[in-house]
Amino acid sequence: MNAPSCLRSGVRRAAAGIAAAIFAAVVLTPAPAMATMDPEPPVISGAPYVGSTLTVTWDPYAYKGCGAGAGPDTRIYWTRDGEVATDHPTWPNYVLTEEDRDKTIAAHLVAAYPCEDLEVASEETAPISASHRPSGFTGRSAFELLARRSDGALLMYPRLNNTWESARTVGAGWNIFPTVFSPGDFDGDGVNDVLGRDSAGGLYLYSGNGDGGWTGPRKVGTGWNIFTSLVSPGDFNSDGTNDVLARDSSGLLYLYPGDGHGGWLPRSVVGQGWNALNAIVTPGDFDGDTNVDVLARDSAGNLKLYRGDGLGGWNGMSVVGQGWSGMSTIGSAGDINADGKLDIFAVDGSGQLRAYYGNGSGGWAGAGVVGWGWNGFTALF
Numbered sequence: 001m002n003a004p005s006c007l008r009s010g011v012r013r014a015a016a017g018i019a020a021a022i023f024a025a026v027v028l029t030p031a032p033a034m035a036t037m038d039p040e041p042p043v044i045s046g047a048p049y050v051g052s053t054l055t056v057t058w059d060p061y062a063y064k065g066c067g068a069g070a071g072p073d074t075r076i077y078w079t080r081d082g083e084v085a086t087d088h089p090t091w092p093n094y095v096l097t098e099e100d101r102d103k104t105i106a107a108h109l110v111a112a113y114p115c116e117d118l119e120v121a122s123e124e125t126a127p128i129s130a131s132h133r134p135s136g137f138t139g140r141s142a143f144e145l146l147a148r149r150s151d152g153a154l155l156m157y158p159r160l161n162n163t164w165e166s167a168r169t170v171g172a173g174w175n176i177f178p179t180v181f182s183p184g185d186f187d188g189d190g191v192n193d194v195l196g197r198d199s200a201g202g203l204y205l206y207s208g209n210g211d212g213g214w215t216g217p218r219k220v221g222t223g224w225n226i227f228t229s230l231v232s233p234g235d236f237n238s239d240g241t242n243d244v245l246a247r248d249s250s251g252l253l254y255l256y257p258g259d260g261h262g263g264w265l266p267r268s269v270v271g272q273g274w275n276a277l278n279a280i281v282t283p284g285d286f287d288g289d290t291n292v293d294v295l296a297r298d299s300a301g302n303l304k305l306y307r308g309d310g311l312g313g314w315n316g317m318s319v320v321g322q323g324w325s326g327m328s329t330i331g332s333a334g335d336i337n338a339d340g341k342l343d344i345f346a347v348d349g350s351g352q353l354r355a356y357y358g359n360g361s362g363g364w365a366g367a368g369v370v371g372w373g374w375n376g377f378t379a380l381f
Contacts (some may be wrong), residue, residue, distance in 0.1 A: 039063055041120040042109045047285055048126045050190055051135030054094040056107035056122065063111035074111040098190035100128040102240050126290050129235040130242050130260065131185035134284050134334030134342060137192050138212045143334045148174050148379040156212050162338045170212050181381050183232035184242040187262035201225030205262050220262055233282040234292040237312035251275030255312055270313060283332035283342045287362030301325030305362055320363060329380050336370065351375035
């Protein structure tokens with residue numbers, strides 16, 4: 001997924017000797033048929049939220065320099081809001097932290113090309129938002145699925161480098177909540193959290209401690225039992241904080257923007273007719289445009305992609321799957337196969353846990369069975 005959203009790339013060259021070189025090229029040699037083009041600037045990929053990893057790529061052989069071996073002659077540095085990020089001296093990766101919140105990141109490439117200094121910059125990322133659900137709960141930015149048993153035990157199933165790790169028990173008594181989900185970082189401390197709604201409509205925040213555990217609970221709402229579905233898309237309106245989408249029995253879909261401190265900003269209606277959908281899934285940015293999206297299943301088993309516009313609304317809908325009515329559970333918890341793209345999980349009628357791998361552009365790059373016996377859980381998120 002490409003993070004850039006606004007173009008601020010640039011090129012700087014050394015001035016020494018340029019006039020003489022131009023004179024020699026014009027007077028002493030024939031004019032070239034076509035002017036030499038500057039090499040393409042570096043490109044940043046990765047999601048622009050805390051906990052994500054940005055990666056910079058470039059064509060090293062486009063910057064060959066003038067050394068004896070005429071090989072690549074480049075170095076990279078990062079900037080944060082235009083200032084050199086001295087705390088991120090390494091490349092090609094940049095792990096986003098709370099210090100990066102609300103700021104833009106760019107990668108700068110310095111090269112001797114082909115005999116004079118050249119510096120080019122990538123496009124800047126979108127402003128970095130709060131940590132989303134795909135970052136997990138242990139600070140490793142890996143796929144970590146939470147599963148609740150009927151006895152109320154909450155288990156974490158971490159998956160790192162496309163391999164399951166041993167399950168961990170991370171809570172007890174969670175069967176008091178008919179609805180549990182993770183909004184990502186909801187209280188602004190850089191660590192992902194969990195929200196639980198009880199049968200009386202109370203909404204409780206369990207703040208993550210960064211090691212797969214929780215502090216709290218803290219009550220952050222009442223009257224939430226009027227809603228038939230609660231999900232968190234991440235930062236739906238691009239204000240840097242994570243939000244909640246709530247559907248009522250009439251099919252109205254409400255956006256409850258988070259205030260970044262475990263509370264709320266005024267709500268708004270962002271959709272109608274959503275009671276025709278029997279599963280709502282929030283994968284994050286599924287189509288690679290940096291805006292978070294929503295997937296939903298209708299009664300015919302069609303899986304629909306509702307593209308977010310980054311402003312708290314929508315940018316179109318398309319059907320991206322059929323035959324999903326056989327799945328008892330559909331959800332998303334990040335990148336299952338560690339390829340840098342967000343995925344979907346589903347539990348079929350036999351209890352198989354299936355992974356549907358996203359291609360980063362709103363479609364699919366294959367599927368596979370990654371577990372068995374998952375129909376024994378009362379919640380997966």
